[in-house]
Amino acid sequence: MARFSVSFLGCKVSHTDMQAVRERLLRDGHTEGAGDVAVVNTCCVTNEA
Numbered sequence: 001m002a003r004f005s006v007s008f009l010g011c012k013v014s015h016t017d018m019q020a021v022r023e024r025l026l027r028d029g030h031t032e033g034a035g036d037v038a039v040v041n042t043c044c045v046t047n048e049a
Helices: 012-027
Strands: 003-009 037-042
Touching: 003 012, 012 037
Parallel strands: 003 037
Antiparallel strands: none
16 A cells, blocks of 8 residues: 655645545555655635635
């Protein structure tokens, strides 16, 4: 399994989304830490925001 790190930049929704991604990766057997995969999520302001 891969080692991963997650980063989020922006709003609360971005943080919540990345927490869900992190939990899924852990549940699927990956480990957190510097290494194979870096996941970066940023925020985008929309008309509806």
